[in-house]
Amino acid sequence: MKQIHDNLQSASPTEIRGEPAALPAGPTTGPLTPEELQLSARNHSMPLEALRRDVTPPGLHYVLTHFDIPDIDPASWHLRISGAVERALELSMAALRKDPAITVPVTLECAGNGRSLLTPRPMSQPWVMEGVGTAHWTGVPLAYLLGKAGVLENAVEVVFTGADAGVQGGVPHHYARSLPIREALRADVVLAYKMNGTELPPQHGYPLRLVVPGWYGMASVKWLQSIEVVTAPFAGYQQRVAYRFQDSADDAGTPVSRIRVRSLMVPPGVPDFFTRKRILAPGPVLLQGRAWSGEGAVTRVEVGIDGTWLPAQLDKPAGGFAWRKWTLPWVADPGVHELSCRATDATGATQPLEQNWNYQGLGNNMVQRVSVTVE
Numbered sequence: 001m002k003q004i005h006d007n008l009q010s011a012s013p014t015e016i017r018g019e020p021a022a023l024p025a026g027p028t029t030g031p032l033t034p035e036e037l038q039l040s041a042r043n044h045s046m047p048l049e050a051l052r053r054d055v056t057p058p059g060l061h062y063v064l065t066h067f068d069i070p071d072i073d074p075a076s077w078h079l080r081i082s083g084a085v086e087r088a089l090e091l092s093m094a095a096l097r098k099d100p101a102i103t104v105p106v107t108l109e110c111a112g113n114g115r116s117l118l119t120p121r122p123m124s125q126p127w128v129m130e131g132v133g134t135a136h137w138t139g140v141p142l143a144y145l146l147g148k149a150g151v152l153e154n155a156v157e158v159v160f161t162g163a164d165a166g167v168q169g170g171v172p173h174h175y176a177r178s179l180p181i182r183e184a185l186r187a188d189v190v191l192a193y194k195m196n197g198t199e200l201p202p203q204h205g206y207p208l209r210l211v212v213p214g215w216y217g218m219a220s221v222k223w224l225q226s227i228e229v230v231t232a233p234f235a236g237y238q239q240r241v242a243y244r245f246q247d248s249a250d251d252a253g254t255p256v257s258r259i260r261v262r263s264l265m266v267p268p269g270v271p272d273f274f275t276r277k278r279i280l281a282p283g284p285v286l287l288q289g290r291a292w293s294g295e296g297a298v299t300r301v302e303v304g305i306d307g308t309w310l311p312a313q314l315d316k317p318a319g320g321f322a323w324r325k326w327t328l329p330w331v332a333d334p335g336v337h338e339l340s341c342r343a344t345d346a347t348g349a350t351q352p353l354e355q356n357w358n359y360q361g362l363g364n365n366m367v368q369r370v371s372v373t374v375e
Helices: 002-010 013-017 034-042 048-052 093-098 142-149
Strands: 078-083 089-092 102-109 132-141 157-168 171-180 190-195 209-211 224-230 262-265 278-280 283-292 298-305 308-311 324-332 335-345 368-374
Touching: 048 262, 048 283, 078 142, 089 093, 089 142, 093 190, 102 190, 102 209, 102 283, 132 142, 142 190, 142 224, 262 298, 262 335, 262 368, 283 298, 283 335, 298 324
Parallel strands: 078 224, 278 368
Antiparallel strands: 078 089, 102 132, 132 190, 157 171, 157 224, 190 209, 262 283, 283 324, 298 308, 298 335, 335 368
């Protein structure tokens, strides 16, 4: 491990990215492994009762950290912008805070959300369906800084490299992802130094992170340390090997990008501690939840009550890529009931009733089902 650490410390960002290597162990039908439980303990999901809030507090917002959380001194930290630009830039945090700032409400969701519900189960972070959260992100528009640097005409992508480093698939590297030029130059892509009006918490990318509205969370690189404009597609591990829809380990697959349409419900009533099954008194209940999509505005939410689908009332969305509240009154009769919800977006895409299975367990947006016992 010392040799790996030394290599990471001495290598340039390009060298660190390495060549693609093997994927993790294949899917299983067995119980959760110690490795999966360890990942689950390190990472953090959003409790579904937090869906009542328009904005998710930082401590309830989902967190996925691939490696260790870096301990960064903001006084000595600098952001480097280089590559296919007219002028390279090196910016301190003090300088960034003097630049024009925007605040964007964004729903971020982990691409692996719903993975543990798949059969057979892909081996990685075992999300159920709570790998999501919505926050107000404040910082400098990425397009503004790229404009200052002057992107050359032959540029095709922008590579973002974080300070977090480790080994995945046998490849030592810093976490790094790229965006096509057209996405990087969107007006709402932000280099954020505040979350919900306060300093970024360490687990959310302090002192600076990228936020890409509409894309799964893997694109929003945390603990940002460099931005490189490149003239050829980026082939780092997190781009070329991880985060791809594959039918099998041998399938080259297609890259994961925008968030598939999804809705979630606040489980009504109270839970049983161990099973989390819901217990509810009979009578009127207001069912509620949130829906979102990275492909277009949510246009419809339906609530299933014992297999009968009813249209929900939609509130006005908080932003182009922030979740939308839905509600539906229900009179709960005694007995056991199954509640569910499904959303449709402006492209016509609707959540499936069955799983979206793929080798890495990504983009599984099948409908949520909640069992309730009305006593």
